Amino acid sequence: MRGQPRFITYGLLISVGAASIFPLYWSFVIASRDNSAIAEKTPVLVPGGNLLANIGRVFDTVDFWLALRNSLIVSGTVTLSNVILASIAGFAFARLRFPGRNGLFLVVVGTALVPGHLGVIPLYLLVSDFGWYGRLEAVIVPALVGAFSVFWMRQACEEAVPRDLVDAARVDGCSLWRAFWHAALPAIRPQVAVLAMLTFMATWNDFFWPLVVLDPNDSPTVQVALSRLASGYFTDYSLMLTGATIAVLPVLVAFVLFARRIIDGIMRGAING
Amino acid sequence: MRPGGSFPARTGRGDWFDRRISPYLMIAPFYVVFGVFGLFPLLYTAWVSLHDWHLINGDEGFVGPANFAELFSDRYFYNALFNTVSIFLLSTVPQLLAALGLAALLSRPLRARTAWRAAVLVPNVVSVAAVALVFSQLFGRDYGVINTMLGVVGIDPVNWQSNRLTAHIAVSVMVMWRWTGYNALLYLAAMQSIPRELYEASTLDGASRWRTFWSITVPGIRPTIIFTVVTATIGGLQLFAEPQLFDASGVNGTGGSGREFQTLTMYLYEHGFSLFDAGYSAAIAWVLFGVSLLFALVNFALVRRIASGD
Known part of the structure; x- marks a missing residue:
């Protein structure tokens, strides 16, 4: 487009980009210094050499190893099961004909609009009845397959799985499951990868439900452990921000590696959704 | 077959x-x-x-609508309702306008297109707990970077947590930081699917950029705007982690010493999981649901009208 000089465009973008990155960078800087840095008159903007020492202190203060392990187990399981169950369901919704299909899919879309916090009290009662309080099942099982995932994979199958290929496979005598495996799955692999990334990040970052149902001392996830660092007993800011840095790092790395695909996925979802 | x-x-x-x-x-x-x-x-x-229900001990008898009656005469409930709506408005309106502007910037021909998009999306992959922790330090009274920057232009240090308005602003900034880029990408995607001919016609008519933006771009992405407003409404009215961790006492807090920034979900959490009053907490959940539904509908109608381009 014509119009304003380019430097205004880039100038604005640079300030937005800087605002996006600065809090994370600053958090990293404080994490790499000792606790006095935060009290400097002019904000400290250059990393120091205390990062490893601070990381050590975080692991001494709260059981961050356990938290990392728990978060990995929870996020990994939830991601895997969402990807598998939602791909199969999405395939069925997109490429099979069966009575009640459209109505059933509307139910999926409708459930995505219900505010998640509404049922938290009974969910807690239910999960406690199962004996899952403080156990990872409590955060894994309710999240095994979500409406968003099913919706996402149906969209992917609509776009990428050729109808003829499925029909041909069926006529050739493939069972439904083999048709899914050989005809559908190879075609939707890229969208499966994006869904896996989005699910992993969302699960890793989840806070409210793990806070409610896990024991912050015995079975924390990373986010719950992080909230303990913020809980007033500690006034050690470099400790807090080291914790924040460790909690953010895994998803940040994953994001940088897959940024192009994630952005594509989100933008494509915006048009179809 | x-x-x-x-x-x-x-x-x-x-x-x-x-x-x-x-x-x-x-x-x-x-x-x-x-x-x-x-x-x-x-x-x-x-x-x-509809029951007196202790979170651990269980059902302690049917009480009918008593929990709701109590709720509607509970001033802490109205306080939380006000805070929720106030933070929701302070964070959503500027956020979506900024996202529109940012999408317009990103839709120009740019070098390193993907890098810019990634940069604005980064805040969205950071967990709310980490965001709250980092921003609580940035908004610190004594050493916070934001107070230092305000000091440069001659403004005295602000004790952000102690005052209702400043606390709401600080929490809103966290929400905006996390969601503006994401919404901008949604708008950008929608903008790219607007037919080019519309723009060409508008240019031939001699319309200014500003006019073109409001009379072609915005109406063209109306469904996406409605979608973001509805999701921001449902998410915003459930706001929890940012204000909860902004309180200096962390997850045990009630949103400041005078409940200056306690939201409805925080109030639900306080009653359910600190005071173990599950019945009362469930009543709050229903009211929260009703409020969300009401706001989603009102916003839906409002945006439909504003973005229709007439």
Whole structure:
């Protein structure tokens, strides 16, 4: 487009980009210094050499190893099961004909609009009845397959799985499951990868439900452990921000590696959704 | 369906099973999980809200609408309702306007297109707990970077947590930081699907950029704007982690010493999981649901009208 000089465009973008990155960078800087840095008159903007020492202190203060392990187990399981169950369901919704299909899919879309916090009290009662309080099942099982995932994979199958290929496979005598495996799955692999990334990040970052149902001392996830660092007993800011840095790092790395695909996925979802 | 008789081997029971039963088996897991962990708790909330119900000890008797009656004369409830709506407005309106502007910037021909998009999306992949922790330090009274910057232009240090308005602003900044870029990408995607001819016609008519933006771009992405407003409403009215961790006492806090920034979900959490009053908490959940629904509908109608381009 014509119009304003380019430097205004880039100038604005640079300030937005800087605002996006600065809090994370600053958090990293404080994490790499000792606790006095935060009290400097002019904000400290250059990393120091205390990062490893601070990381050590975080692991001494709260059981961050356990938290990392728990978060990995929870996020990994939830991601895997969402990807598998939602791909199969999405395939069925997109490429099979069966009575009640459209109505059933509307139910999926409708459930995505219900505010998640509404049922938290009974969910807690239910999960406690199962004996899952403080156990990872409590955060894994309710999240095994979500409406968003099913919706996402149906969209992917609509776009990428050729109808003829499925029909041909069926006529050739493939069972439904083999048709899914050989005809559908190879075609939707890229969208499966994006869904896996989005699910992993969302699960890793989840806070409210793990806070409610896990024991912050015995079975924390990373986010719950992080909230303990913020809980007033500690006034050690470099400790807090080291914790924040460790909690953010895994998803940040994953994001940088897959940024192009994630952005594509989100933008494509915006048009179809 | 199949060409008749060409494949006699496929008329057995397996075929019938595949056609009639397998599709339902394939979609069943979602409905099982949702039924047990979604729908059932939803309905059960209504039941619990009509009882005196201790979180650990269980049902202590049917009380009818007493929890709701108490709620509607509870000033802390109105306080939380006000805070929720105030923070929601302070964070959503500027956020979506900024996202529109940012999308317009990103839609120009740019070098390193993906890098800019990634940069604005980064805040969205950071966990709310980490965001709250980092921003609580940035907004610190004594050493916070933001107060230092305000000091440069001659403004005295602000004690952000101690005052209702400043606390709401600080929490809103966290929400905006996390969501503006994400919404901008949604708008950008929608903008790219607007037919070019519309813009060319507008240029021929001699319309200014500003006019073109409001009379072609914004109406052209109306469905996406409505979508973001509705999701921001549902998410914003449930706001929890940012204000909860902004309180200096962390997850045990009630949103400042005078509940300056306690939201409805925080109030629900306080009653349910600090005071173990599950019945009262369930009543708050229902009211929260009603408020969300009301706001979603009002916003939907409002945006439809504003963005229609007439």
